[in-house]
Amino acid sequence: MSPELETCPRSLLVCEKSNFRSEKSRHETHVLKHMFNCKISLLIPERGMLPVKLEKVISNFSSYFLVQDFAVSTFLEDKWLDAVVKKGGFYALSSKTRIDEDSVVAVLPSGQLILSLDKDTYEQLGLEGRPSLYSHRKTMKYVVTVDLKSLVMGTKRYQRVLLSLRERVPLRTDFIFTAGGVGALPDLLSQHSYEVRRPFFHCQTLQNLLCPLLHPFDLRGEHCFCTPTQFLEWLGVVSHSVHCDNQAASFLSTYACPEPRSLVGKAQLCTVTGLISPEDICKLLTELRQCFEEPHVMNWVSLTVHGCADSPVSWGAAEHGFLKGGENFYSFVCFQNQDYLLYMATGSEDTCPP
Structure with missing residues (x-):
């Protein structure tokens, strides 16, 4: 076996426990800081159907726009600055660009334009930046x-930035936009080629699911409960429809649900894919907490949010890199008493999650 396959790449996992009602809870802050999300997985044990209120929240997720051949300098035009960028709530991410090879562009709701550039493009652009934190032996990427x-x-500064993006290096790329409260966006895009998409929603019922037993304040698995790594591994197995009964149908591999465990007759597994704004995720998390007030509810539910692998940032404006997986995600486990466990994970090419 290749030495690279024998050793798993380094990853970072931060665990946090709190209560949604606590004044010190940072659950909403963490959600809002994770800006570019491409997939949500919602697992609800002991439910044969998705609650109607949850389905309504998901169906009201904001649409997103696929824009072709968009000039980056357009963001500096007065109508874009005033009607979109400076109002906040606007997310933009270059599409079909790879963070480890291409120039990647993003606009954050704070109004920051992030340019992750290859060496040649950076030198031609003429704007001040810094070497990427993940350049390894030679600096091949720069961040502006x-x-x-x-x-x-x-002003001189405005003219300098405009000159660099419009004439020195007229960057153009496909983009994905989402803007929950910016009604002017369709009008501004009337001169561009674009499509409007809705997040894709899929739900399935799992039968006879083996689930690990969880406790809201057992982060490390010290009291006979599974560890965070074991739980996240189990979530990944379930989301990919892999059986957890440890039977070797082929002789490649087997997997067993961590112990102690229980057999759940039915569970709902729902996935949403597309560019999903943090504001929509906050609404879903709020409604998810209220589901515990209904009779005959589950003991716990999990909400996992996957970040875009080729986004130039992970949490906040922290730089995101890509070596082998590009993963950056977080997972809430919510309990009946409003306690929660939060797992935040990235690969080796990121700083530690907040």
């Missing part, structure tokens, strides 16, 4: 950050 909200039209 421009605060669009602070730009004042007509």
Whole structure:
């Protein structure tokens, strides 16, 4: 076996426990800081159907726009700055670009324009930046950050940025946009080629599911409960429809649910894919907590949110890199008494999650 396959790449996992009602809880802050999300997995044990209120929240998720051949300098036009960027709540991410090879562009709701550039593009652009934190032996990538909200039209700084993006290096790429409260976006895109998409929703009922027993304040698995790593591994197995009965149908591998465990007659596994805003995830998490108030409810539910692998940022403006997996995700486990466990994970090419 290749030496690279014998050793798993380093990963970072941060665990947090709290209560949603606590004044010190940071659950909403963590959700809002994780800006570019491409998939949600919702697992609800002991339910044969998805609660109607949850389905309604998901169906009201914001649409997103697939825009073709969009000039990055367009973000500096007065109508875009005033009607979209400076209002906040606007997310933009270049599409079909790879963070480890291509120039990747993003606009954060704070108004920051993030340019993750290859060496040649950075030198031609002429804007001040810094070497990527994950350049290894040679610096091959650079990161340029421009605060669009602070730009004042007509100033020397504005003209310099505009000159760099419009003439020196006229960056153009496909984009994905989402803007929950920006009604002017369709009008601004009327001169561009674009499609409007809705997040894709799929739900399935799992029968006779083996589930690990969980306790809200046993983060490390010290009291005979499974560890965070074991639980996240089990979640991944369930989400990919892999059986957990440890029977070797082929002789490649087997998997068993961590112990102690229980057999659940039915469970709902729901996935949502597309560019999903943090604000929509906050609404889903709020409604998920309220489901515990209904009779005959589950003991716990999990909500896992996967970040875009090729986003230039992970949490907040922290740089995101890509070596082998590009993973950056978080998972809430919510309990009846409003306690929760939060697992935040990234690969080796990221700083530690907040």
